Amino acid sequence: MNEKEIKTALREIPLGGFRFYQQIGSTNDTALAWATEGAPDHSLVVADEQLTGRGRAGNTWYTPPGAALALSLILRPSTEERNQVSLFTALGALAVCKALKEYGLPAEIKWPNDVLIQGKKVAGVLVETVWMGIEIESLILGIGLNVLKTAVPTADKLSFEATSLEHALNHPVDRIDLIPVLIRHLIEYRSILGSETFLLEWQQALAFSGHTVLVWGEKQTPTTGKIVGLGSDGRLVLETKQGELVEVHFGEVHLRPANH
Numbered sequence: 001m002n003e004k005e006i007k008t009a010l011r012e013i014p015l016g017g018f019r020f021y022q023q024i025g026s027t028n029d030t031a032l033a034w035a036t037e038g039a040p041d042h043s044l045v046v047a048d049e050q051l052t053g054r055g056r057a058g059n060t061w062y063t064p065p066g067a068a069l070a071l072s073l074i075l076r077p078s079t080e081e082r083n084q085v086s087l088f089t090a091l092g093a094l095a096v097c098k099a100l101k102e103y104g105l106p107a108e109i110k111w112p113n114d115v116l117i118q119g120k121k122v123a124g125v126l127v128e129t130v131w132m133g134i135e136i137e138s139l140i141l142g143i144g145l146n147v148l149k150t151a152v153p154t155a156d157k158l159s160f161e162a163t164s165l166e167h168a169l170n171h172p173v174d175r176i177d178l179i180p181v182l183i184r185h186l187i188e189y190r191s192i193l194g195s196e197t198f199l200l201e202w203q204q205a206l207a208f209s210g211h212t213v214l215v216w217g218e219k220q221t222p223t224t225g226k227i228v229g230l231g232s233d234g235r236l237v238l239e240t241k242q243g244e245l246v247e248v249h250f251g252e253v254h255l256r257p258a259n260h
């Protein structure tokens with residue numbers, strides 16, 4: 001994968017700017033720095049390999065050379081979008097699901113940010129923000145996707161089972177073809193962020209829907225309940241054994257099927 005190939009693949013996508021790195025620390029870190037320097041809306045950072053890729057909750061994200069997609073899209077949110085920041089993680093996950101559908105792969109979203117194929121994680125989304133005073137000035141939407149089998153870390157490094165597109169399809173996938181498909185869907189979902197269609201598609205994509213899960217996190221006391229759907233603002237709604245409906249807070253939340 002090189003800069004020229006990606007630029008050619010992205011020629012019809014309206015990007016604000018583009019930077020490619022053969023090797024980088026983290027595309028999110030570079031995008032955060034670029035955003036601070038004034039990168040235009042829809043500027044994209046892509047790397048072939050990340051040395052210090054980051055996941056949520058301080059986890060590391062493995063991105064060996066030649067095997068994965070690691071990209072970060074810089075977004076300059078409108079006033080309306082600033083009030084819906086918590087939905088950008090779903091936007092990333094939905095765009096990945098839609099892109100995988102084009103490859104014939106049914107994918108699901110493990111709320112809030114993991115994309116699963118057959119119950120195994122294939123991609124993760126990390127949204128970070130740049131603040132200007134009390135306002136969010138830019139959002140960095142980072143996506144990591146295991147394309148080839150070699151992108152999947154060994155089992156001892158995983159807290160949730162993982163897979164790759166190559167494994168699911170039984171043949172390798174060219175990352176160059178995948179990038180424009182993914183960016184196109186990111187831009188499409190942004191245009192309907194928070195709409196009824198957006199929430200409906202998100203709800204339809206929810207993994208473990210109707211199943212009992214355990215959620216816990218920084219601001220979330222451990223709760224076991226059946227997934228019944230999404231609230232109007234995209235919060236996950238669980239029904240406890242006692243029949244009580246509980247809305248799960250956004251933020252650092254972990255979710256596991258209860259029998260895991």
Ligand code: BTN
Nearest residue numbers: 026028053054055056124142144
């Ligand atoms: C997660 O599942 O915890 C989120 C993983 C996000 C990984 C991507 S790879 C591109 C971007 N750069 C990073 O350092 N992280 C995100």
